[in-house]
Amino acid sequence: MTELPLIGDAPGDAAVASRLAGARIGVVTFPGTLDDRDAARAVRLAGGTAVELWHADTELGDVDAVVIPGGFSYGDYLRAGAIARFAPLMSRIIDAANSDAKLPVLGICNGFQILTESHLLPGSMIKNDHLKFMCRDQVLRVENSNTAWTLDYIAGQEITIPLKNQDGQYIADDKTLDALEAEGRVVFRYVGFNPNGSRRDIAGISNAAGNVVGLMPHPEHAVEVGFGPETVVSRETGIAGSDTDGLGFFTSVLNKIVGGAK
């Protein structure tokens, strides 16, 4: 694939752009995955090369990072993510994430649910406290900017990206929550409005090494002007969001992969 990067960290610098494009990010498709094309577009817009991965594949192939996108894998039947977790490819992803190479893995929405079902991340998601599907532009605070997927943000930065789910209420026992907080593994917190009753307003977390990150909101839906949350002042917080606040997830991992291209 020879897609030209549209947005790199150093537009105009052909060498950097070419290095970014050499970074290969796998996007997994399960039966029932919905946001796979969106995640692939986000990778491309950030300058990388998106690689389609199929759940039934038994090898991970040559990828530098993996995105497990949102959707309703296997219809969310039984429990969100519970069946997808047993896909052959998931075993490879779990091994690679836990290996010394620490493959960067991002789970978005259903992907986050699959990561908790896989025990790459602790805790679980249950039905939203208001029991309804909710789609809204959500303000988040980036609590930890040292993970593979948040390097391009500043700790404390507030971003606006879409949230859309039915089972988004993050829960874990107090001991786990305390440990997550103590170790700086709460990566994102809901600001102004907790849309689903998540414990301690947690929107996303990481593993101890910081290479695996999961969150309920959708950064891949905030990567392109005109197709994300509009640049409007949040009704709840008075903070202006941007259409492209989610792009940093993808530039972060690309920059990490190419080794300090900044």
Place this chain on the structure above:
Amino acid sequence: MTTETTKKFNIDTVENAAKTPDVELPWAELGLKQNEFDEVVKVLGRRPTGAELAMYSVMWSEHCSYKSSKNHLRQFGQKVTEEMKKDMLVGIGENAGVTNLGDGWAVTFKIESHNSPSFVEPYQGAATGIGGIVRDIISMGARPVAVMDPLRFGAIDHPDTARVMHGAVAGIGGYGNSLGLPNIGGEMVFDSVYQGNPLVNALAVGVMRHEDIRLANASGKGNKVVLFGARTGGDGIGGASVLASESFDDTKPSKRPAVQVGDPFAEKVLIECCLELFKGSLVEGIQDLGAAGISCATSELASNGDGGMQVELTSVLLRDPTLTPGEILMSESQERMMAVVTPENVEAFEAVMDKWAVEYSWLGEVTDTGRLIITWEGEVIVDVDPRTVAHDGPVYDRPYARPEWQDRVQADTFTGSVQDAGRPAAPAELAKAVTELVASPNMCSKDWITNQYDRYVGGNTAMAFPDDAGVVRVDEETGLGVALATDANGRYTYLDPYHGAQLALAEAYRNVATAGAVPMAVSDCLNFGSPEDPDVMWQLAEAIRGLSDACMVLGIPVTGGNVSLYNQTGTTPIHPSPVVAVLGKLDDVARRTPSGWREDGQAIYLLGTTGAELDGSEWANMRGHLGGQPPKVDLEAERALGEILINASRDGMIDSAHDLSEGGLAAALVESSLRYGVGARIALQDVLDRDGVDLFTALFSESQGRAIVGVPRSEEVRFTDMCTARGFAHTRIGVVDAASGTLEINGVESLSLDALREAHEGTLPKYFG
């Protein structure tokens, strides 16, 4: 051959039918009239078998055959100009019409009803409505890209409304969200006429390259017929249970759900699987299974192709092995498709099925005999000319006449009526009236509904509710996209069906143009009461005549749609509700126009003129009045307004535009302010002087052909020059005031945006939690 299966049924073969002409058949229970049954006997030259009776009864039903409306619907095909034909690639008659978008792209869209199931079982009824319309779109070879849902419920405070509303909205969300299709708009109306008969309509739109267009026909002798997707079960078999007399045993489940049960996961997999089939050119013809299931798919595929097909019914994969042949033929189990595949492609077809873990079974093949032959373990149980099933059903010229009450209703105008007493005039009264209007059931914010739908998935949604039209990008390279809006006003159509239907079209057309898109095609869902009531039949005839006439003036064709009759509670029909969807094209979706203003200091213009037109309005409705004449229709003015809005958008002359419709200028001003939380200062004196109306009328009249636009200072001269050159009325009525946090209208007490928002957004949560 004797197996467990054959022992269960006393199979009524064609041979047996010929030998036993006098067997009593339950045709009346299956909904056929005496004359229709006689016609079946005449067509076949003998009595039908049980299986044949099942097929004819569902295919000749009102729902499948359009027998009451066909004579009138012909006008959509007849009143067509060259202008209307130029972009039409596939017209009415296929699963959905197809329109040329240019650059090798084509778009297909259709709107359908799922009304009765949604009253009986709102969640599944609404969910399977989405499923069905999406499969229509796939059948054309397109990738579905968005859905919309016009909804009409009973009175907001009636205890049963919450049941239907919660169920229908959750069903649309639960099913649509799981398919990865953004929901980009729709409608929501509350009116007690829909209490026992809500309207749940569903629209889907899909896009494809020209070469990917597929049609529902079975051609090529020897090609294989395959059924794939979900298994066939007992759901959706309404009247077919009377055919249980075929059955020897009485141990089977006796109460089957008449409403189908949806499995969105199966549908999502089916979509991807079909698209892979199309990509590999692995199917010759394809048809979704909806109403009338296998009866419909086999007879339509066969009669649209070479005319013959041979099918072995025991090959159908079943969820419930006790189903009789007649039930299998009538089952409306969801998430099924039928396709015609050449023998060379069989292996490749099976590989795609296996990849997506979709079940399939080969049922038979295409023949050139002109007969549809269905066997049960080799014994012939159906032997018919498929055309007689699919196309030659009865057609009725139902009697119709202008109701005797129509004149009386039209004479009862709002102005001066009892309900008009105490019309607001003082600044405080007007402010209260504006607030009351935007909090009223039909004008309040629909966020409670639309926040339960995924509008982002796909990454191509350029605009969605609450803007005037939903906009989806089709081509990421060029920005080419489509805009869609649906509209209907049951009250207008009740007052005057001919013009009411035209008003629905005019509003949908205006909404699409307001978004900056060029209107191209129409799909309609005609929701009416019983055609056996001459009053209702007149409403239907007038609405179709009005719509078809208006399409000629606006130069856009009807490419498909659906008729839903018998929408009534007891003998009381719903308001005639022709829901009209208009599709438009944007060369670059970046040019779309949102409905709200943002930039401080921009000028706000009112386009069009205002008359004293309060009959049928939201204001009259809030006061409990329905009578008089609906607003006047001026289609030439609509066209002129549309051109101004489209040109202004393309040339960057406007930053916002919002059409004026229900709730008039008052509703539009509030909505444009709340869209981005940016206020405005408005003075309407010039409008009052020019149009000779008072402030209340200027705010609440529902005169058509109007819009408000936000114009950057730098573009004001260019914009007004264009309006002047085109001779279109335009008045500067105010400026955007970003700092104020209020909507100031001269003569109306200051309206704080916070208070307006609370009123506007509080209504649905108050009633529905």
